[in-house]
Amino acid sequence: MNSSTTLVPQRLSTGLKRMSAGLNLCHENSQELFDQRPNLDFIQIHPEHLLQEQGGTYREHLDILRHHYQVILHGFGLSIGSSGPLDKEYLLLIKNLLKEHPEAVFSDHFSWSSLSKHHFHDLIPLIQSDETVQYMVERIDEAQEAIGAPILLENISSYMRYKESEMSEIQFINEITKRSGCFVLLDVNNIWANAMNFGENPWETLSQINADSIKGYHLAGCTEEQKGNGKVYIDYHGEAVHDEVWDLYKQCLEKYGAWPTLLEWENNIPPLTRTLQEVEKISDCFKTLQEGANS
Amino acid sequence: MRSAQIVRLQQQFLASLHDKPRQWLLDQIEPAPGFKDSEEVLEIYLHRAMARTVEPLKGIYQSLQWVLGEDTFNQFIQQFYTDSLGEPLNAQALSTEFASYVGNIGEEQREHLTSINRDSSKDDYSISTMVEAAAMLDWRIHWVTLVANKSKASAEELIRNLNHRNSIWLRPRLNRASRLCYSGVDLKELHRLAAEKTKGSFPTKCSDGVSTFLIYANQNHNAIVRPLDTQEARLLNHCDGTHTIASLIHEGKFFDQSKSQTLKLIKQLIDEGVICDLEDKLT
Numbered sequence: 001m002n003s004s005t006t007l008v009p010q011r012l013s014t015g016l017k018r019m020s021a022g023l024n025l026c027h028e029n030s031q032e033l034f035d036q037r038p039n040l041d042f043i044q045i046h047p048e049h050l051l052q053e054q055g056g057t058y059r060e061h062l063d064i065l066r067h068h069y070q071v072i073l074h075g076f077g078l079s080i081g082s083s084g085p086l087d088k089e090y091l092l093l094i095k096n097l098l099k100e101h102p103e104a105v106f107s108d109h110f111s112w113s114s115l116s117k118h119h120f121h122d123l124i125p126l127i128q129s130d131e132t133v134q135y136m137v138e139r140i141d142e143a144q145e146a147i148g149a150p151i152l153l154e155n156i157s158s159y160m161r162y163k164e165s166e167m168s169e170i171q172f173i174n175e176i177t178k179r180s181g182c183f184v185l186l187d188v189n190n191i192w193a194n195a196m197n198f199g200e201n202p203w204e205t206l207s208q209i210n211a212d213s214i215k216g217y218h219l220a221g222c223t224e225e226q227k228g229n230g231k232v233y234i235d236y237h238g239e240a241v242h243d244e245v246w247d248l249y250k251q252c253l254e255k256y257g258a259w260p261t262l263l264e265w266e267n268n269i270p271p272l273t274r275t276l277q278e279v280e281k282i283s284d285c286f287k288t289l290q291e292g293a294n295s
Numbered sequence: 296m297r298s299a300q301i302v303r304l305q306q307q308f309l310a311s312l313h314d315k316p317r318q319w320l321l322d323q324i325e326p327a328p329g330f331k332d333s334e335e336v337l338e339i340y341l342h343r344a345m346a347r348t349v350e351p352l353k354g355i356y357q358s359l360q361w362v363l364g365e366d367t368f369n370q371f372i373q374q375f376y377t378d379s380l381g382e383p384l385n386a387q388a389l390s391t392e393f394a395s396y397v398g399n400i401g402e403e404q405r406e407h408l409t410s411i412n413r414d415s416s417k418d419d420y421s422i423s424t425m426v427e428a429a430a431m432l433d434w435r436i437h438w439v440t441l442v443a444n445k446s447k448a449s450a451e452e453l454i455r456n457l458n459h460r461n462s463i464w465l466r467p468r469l470n471r472a473s474r475l476c477y478s479g480v481d482l483k484e485l486h487r488l489a490a491e492k493t494k495g496s497f498p499t500k501c502s503d504g505v506s507t508f509l510i511y512a513n514q515n516h517n518a519i520v521r522p523l524d525t526q527e528a529r530l531l532n533h534c535d536g537t538h539t540i541a542s543l544i545h546e547g548k549f550f551d552q553s554k555s556q557t558l559k560l561i562k563q564l565i566d567e568g569v570i571c572d573l574e575d576k577l578t
Contacts, residue, residue: 048384051385052384052385052386052387053441054441054442055441055442055472055516056440056441056442056512056516057440057515057516060516077384081301082301082305083297083298083301083302083305112301112305114382114384115305115306115308115309116381117380117381117382117383118309118312118381118382119344119348119381119382119383119384120308120312120340120343120344120382121343121344121347121348121382121384122340122343122344122347124308124340126301126304127300127301127304129300131298131299131300131301132298132300132301134298135297135298135301159326159327159330159336159339160324160325160326160327160330160333160336160337161324161325162304162323162324162325163322163323163324163325164300164323197327197328197329198327198328199328227329227330227331227335228329228330228331228332228335229328229329229330229331230328230329231329232327232329232330234339
């Protein structure tokens with residue numbers, strides 16, 4: 001089907017305030033979140049856990065917390081860029097969750113991660129070509145029609161590119177959003193890490209993105225590692241957000257406006273009080289932006 | 296429309312996963328400057344695919360890990376990955392596939408798995424038996440803790456219902472994930488020794504040859520491994536939501552159990568969290 005005739009509503013429906021700051025729910029922080037119920041604008045949940053965990057402590061926390069907080073749905077298993085078929089059972093779950101949580105949006109990634117029953121457990125980059133754009137547009141159409149809402153896709157971190165790529169990452173993203181009606185979940189850390197890994201200017205990269213497509217931000221900490229020919233930044237979500245990424249995020253707020261922003265910390269997780277400090281920094285950025293607008 | 300470009304890329308990744316990286320893929324990749332070559336960057340993705348697939352097994356198969364020792368266990372799960380036909384996303388599906396793999400590799404291969412120094416003269420069962428018992432115990436424990444849900448009623452509420460004069464028509468039920476199983480290895484002892492990471496001591500054979508064990512999760516989702524005596528095993532075997540208390544009392548009388556003894560046993564099993572529901576309708 002031609003994407004221009006899509007039946008999917010082209011407006012993102014969310015009950016979240018644009019200046020919302022949230023935290024990801026994961027196995028490592030669920031007990032603390034469950035016990036403490038800190039003040040958060042929203043939490044991010046992974047729909048995959050609702051399929052994979054039929055019971056147990058984490059599922060119990062998840063079920064209670066997702067009704068205590070506003071939520072956003074962030075997937076890692078859709079594998080939208082895969083040549084294998086989309087998982088219909090998974091998409092039906094998303095559709096039902098979106099009905100249950102009218103405030104929520106569903107997001108996944110500009111990547112592929114599985115082929116049939118083979119899961120790579122990672123977000124693997126795609127060849128950035130017109131052929132892939134066309135394929136992605138068809139797949140996004142199929143997913144959006146199945147869940148009855150536009151989806152957001154997140155830019156990924158990558159440590160390699162392909163010789164057959166014909167366009168930059170941002171050109172690739174702009175082309176897909178323009179032709180499919182999907183939106184961008186902008187991971188500022190991934191933009192920064194990719195720029196560092198390939199010796200580029202992150203703001204130059206960011207400033208090329210279609211401003212109207214951005215509907216959310218992710219912030220996380222990447223880790224510096226020494227490899228055979230020098231250092232690289234790996235996206236482990238295992239430390240605090242780098243100062244340079246905060247600066248870049250503030251520039252994004254100025255240029256693209258405020259959107260719900262999530263702090264992701266999923267490995268080497270410190271006590272909840274520490275991650276909440278990072279979430280508080282997001283709220284501080286919103287306040288600064290607001291004050292600037294009022295002055 | 297299928298994209299020939301995407302199909303080729305992804306097939307090359309898949310082919311590289313269980314074998315050497317494919318040359319076409321290595322030629323296609325432009326690594327970030329920090330990497331020395333395509334192989335180094337590709338290794339990140341291929342290693343993660345393997346490591347993240349088998350990682351949940353380390354958390355699930357703790358008794359087996361204790362029996363085999365960490366190094367042998369790690370080699371074993373890598374062998375499982377190499378032989379595996381797919382990389383399931385779901386840890387539960389993966390754990391089932393692994394349990395099946397352990398059961399199917401054959402007794403001789405299981406005997407060669409362990410590098411543990413132990414006094415074999417003291418043990419009256421084979422390593423193969425122990426490996427299989429540990430794998431099945433771990434699989435069961437994972438299953439009961441993941442599938443178990445808290446019962447709707449508290450133990451106090453169930454006891455109140457049990458004391459009601461019409462309670463003989465209620466149908467006791469175990470948590471749906473609970474499992475009764477038979478083993479010649481003392482599974483409770485195996486579970487304790489593995490949890491405590493005790494060195495140099497293996498569980499003994501069951502004194503009666505083969506015993507019945509109940510594996511269930513309590514209301515806090517903690518797995519409990521419990522040997523059952525004959526009366527408990529008989530009663531629990533029928534606590535599936537179809538038999539009324541009246542029929543359990545009736546049956547007990549054939550085994551010299553009075554009504555009060557059967558009711559006392561039911562109450563005790565409710566208190567322990569083994570019986571989690573008293574249903575008033577057939578389910």
